[in-house]
Amino acid sequence: MSRVGAGSENVATWVSRLVQIPSVNPLHAGPRAGEPGEHRMAHSLAEFFGDLGADSVELDTVTEGRPNVYGIWEGSEDRWVVLDVHTDTVTVEHCEGDPFDGRITDGRVYGRGSVDTKASLGVMMSVLESARTRGQRPRPNLLVVGSVSEEAGGMIGARRFRKWAEQKGLRPDEVIVAEPTMCAPVHGHKGAVALEIVVRGEAAHSANPHLGRNAVTAAAALVLALQEEHERLQTLVPATEVGNGTLTVTSVKGGTGGNVVPDSCTVTVGRRIVPGEVNSEVAEQLCDLVRASCPLPVEFPLVYLGAPAFYQSADTGLVRRLAEWAGTSPEVASYGTNALRYDGFAEQMVVFGPGSIDNAHTAVEWVEIEQLMLCADVYRRWLGLD
Secondary structure (H helix, E strand, O other): OOOOOOOHHHHHHHHHHHHOOOOEOHHHOOOOOOOOOOHHHHHHHHHHHHHOOOOEEEEEEEEOOEEEEEEEEOOOOOOEEEEEEEOOEOOOOOOOOOOOOOOEEOOEEEOOOOOOOHHHHHHHHHHHHHHHHOOOOOOOEEEEEEEOOOOOOOOHHHHHHHHHHHHOOOOOOEEEEEOOOOOOOEEEEOEEEEEEEEEEOEOOEOOOHHHOEOHHHHHHHHHHHHHHHHHHHOOOOOOOOOOOOEEEEEEEEEOOOOOEOOOEEEEEEEEEEOOOOOHHHHHHHHHHHHHHHOOOOEEEEEEEEEEOOEEOOOOOHHHHHHHHHHOOOOEEEOOOOHHHHOOOOOOEEEEEOOOOHHHOOOOOOEEEHHHHHHHHHHHHHHOOOO
16 A cells, blocks of 8 residues: 555655755765765754754764764653664765755655665654644654764764763663665674785886786785685575675785886775674684785785674564564665664664665665655654654
């Protein structure tokens, strides 16, 4: 049954309004980004939160010109629930048409961030506006977070929010991390470790390659060994629904000219972490593998330990309730989210939101209004407004 009907215009308008406020992550900035960063979005949200009856609103500078924004609606219960929505978007340089027009047509809202993930924020704004009009307030204490730098830059907004909350002694009962999941509660996804490896060789004239030590050739042997390790990981029996770890060589850069034996080559590699794995141990094992597999000396200018995988049982109360309300089934995801920064932070946590991840980061981004309406139904129940 279609949910597009009463209230759909309001929720679509809210999403469109947010899309029209550019908030491209500075690390993705380009000529079409306008003023990059989340500054304008955060200040707009602070104003919106106040208009929608928030009891307190705070802008929290994460780094220069990039604030998180927090809005609190005090409820009638002792419980605390949190909706965390990242306010940054990816690049718009490859977008077709105006990436910030927020046009509403054919049962969809279009534009950068429309699904990833201003959809969730727009839905919540619509729900709170409707509740205010009817004289209602959320039953639990509600904290809506607009966090910076999820798309690139190490999720520093999520890190800062957690520190802010812990300093105030706030331990949420439930956290929804907003991402496009087709309104299916995602209860697990992988973490990550990354390495930058420099292979050290010795330069020589390419006419006399025997006088040098070719770092690119050595790196080729290393890349093959890393691929073998990835294939080995796939033979393991997964410990959870999240599946097996993966290993991906993401770049190889070396050489200075067509007649010089390269004396160095840089290889970057990413390792996805699954539940039960310890990031530091995985990184150490990976470094040992690199040393053993490369015929030339190696250095590690970067060892990024990242975050452990996010996982909780599909039988968790929040997961079951969201699935029941949305008419969906619990799932796990292949991508990462701010949930990686909230390990042990909340009693229960889930990744959830309207629309498909398949439409994120594309040249034409959009979200179905029917999905927005379904999410609105779920939020109302979550906040005790149904």
